[in-house]
Amino acid sequence: RKEVEQDPGPFNVPEGATVAFNCTYSNSASQSFFWYRQDCRKEPKLLMSVYSSGNEDGRFTAQLNRASQYISLLIRDSKLSDSATYLCVVNSPGMDSSYKLIFGSGTRLLVRP
């Protein structure tokens, strides 16, 4: 089983739609969670951290469910510029007590006019 799993999509939605992505993680000891956005042939960029109580940044809402070990990202009022791949990222403890960030393979979003 992969440490971080995402639906690869693509999610094809019209402008103005609301779309949600889910991500599951396997290590219950993980402590930090993030969503990154990656445009084609570009580096990933941090979109938002995910906090236990859930958090919102404009049209974006992130939620964490520790019991079920999943994270979600909700995008409201989709814009054409939201078209990208969204990467779920989870930190995972290593054997030497260090933490490493593990990336999901990403969910591709296409917003059409």
Next chain:
Amino acid sequence: SQTIHQWPATLVQPVGSPLSLECTVEGTSNPNLYWYRQAAGRGLQLLFYSVGIGQISSEVPQNLSASRPQDRQFILSSKKLLLSDSGFYLCAWSSGTGSEKLFFGSGTQLSVL
């Protein structure tokens, strides 16, 4: 402010040739440094990470190696490239607090022919 530089942006190399990709970080000290690889349409695979000068942890056994000769310099190398080494290589840094966010360089698209 912190910046990360990675070069070259694109590279075409024949099978069996050597490789050297360089990454430097400015505006911070003692960062955690990372090399990731992303194959076409795939997620990011952690190759190496470093928590300090001369300290390298390898995640995936392969014909690649990494070195950190200075605090803010991270180098990815190979003595003989394989076709399977083609991909998008990304250098990243974090502050190393354990709940760190990653900041990526602009990436190197490597094609091994």
